[in-house]
Amino acid sequence: MIGYLGEFFLGQWVPVRELCQDASGDEAAPDAAPLATFYDDSFTPVTDHSDLKVPPIAQGDRTGLFNRDVQLDSNFSAGRYHVLVEYAVSSSNKSALFFFDVVDGGNAGGAYVAMFYYRRPHANYIVGQRDDGTLEFRRGPKL
Amino acid sequence: MDDLGYLGAVELGGDLPVALPCRNASLVPTAPTGTPAYTIYDSEFSSVDTGTLGAADTDSKTGFRTGTHTVSAGNGFASGGFYTILITYVVSGSNRNAIGTFRVT
Numbered sequence: 001m002i003g004y005l006g007e008f009f010l011g012q013w014v015p016v017r018e019l020c021q022d023a024s025g026d027e028a029a030p031d032a033a034p035l036a037t038f039y040d041d042s043f044t045p046v047t048d049h050s051d052l053k054v055p056p057i058a059q060g061d062r063t064g065l066f067n068r069d070v071q072l073d074s075n076f077s078a079g080r081y082h083v084l085v086e087y088a089v090s091s092s093n094k095s096a097l098f099f100f101d102v103v104d105g106g107n108a109g110g111a112y113v114a115m116f117y118y119r120r121p122h123a124n125y126i127v128g129q130r131d132d133g134t135l136e137f138r139r140g141p142k143l
Numbered sequence: 144m145d146d147l148g149y150l151g152a153v154e155l156g157g158d159l160p161v162a163l164p165c166r167n168a169s170l171v172p173t174a175p176t177g178t179p180a181y182t183i184y185d186s187e188f189s190s191v192d193t194g195t196l197g198a199a200d201t202d203s204k205t206g207f208r209t210g211t212h213t214v215s216a217g218n219g220f221a222s223g224g225f226y227t228i229l230i231t232y233v234v235s236g237s238n239r240n241a242i243g244t245f246r247v248t
Contacts, residue, residue, distance in 0.1 A: 004149050041160045043209040082162050095164040095172045
């Protein structure tokens, strides 16, 4: 499988998805979890994004279907990226190649997924949780 | 023939990263014989430019060959154009191809 995944901005999640096949092109369980490696536009491996294990999904429904959503964190910036997915079926190696573009905008921590606002006599506060799990504490007016 | 599909859009004057997992007839990743070469055609399938991918496997991944092609007016490209890239290589004496398309903005 080779394909273009589209455009994303920082903080979004890129789906790395592969349907493992045997030599006949039939769906097959691989010998081990597929490994995904990300490369930047000069084909240098992205820091902390080499040989990422891709877990199975829909195990009771589909054979050989694997997926891992990878967040575009601070290791990424605007540009073209490639993802090479490798696995083996009955000791026969297979590979898949995907590519996507990171466009300007977004935040490496992702969007807010939860937020709490509370008021105090001296100021208003927001506690927000970003998609990557980090918490932010904002005060208005600022000191 | 491997179908690279749509490679996306590249700005005139920019660089198009090109990557290909070279495979044998059983689709097993295999290092090609020699260097994969490619030809880029315009929408009327006239040859615009040529190039080659890396002479060695990238990141030690068997058969993974990569390169970069400058998409400039001096190289025959034009903004708004739609192009086809055809990559040819040899694995175990067998000729193999890969095809993809891209747009220049």
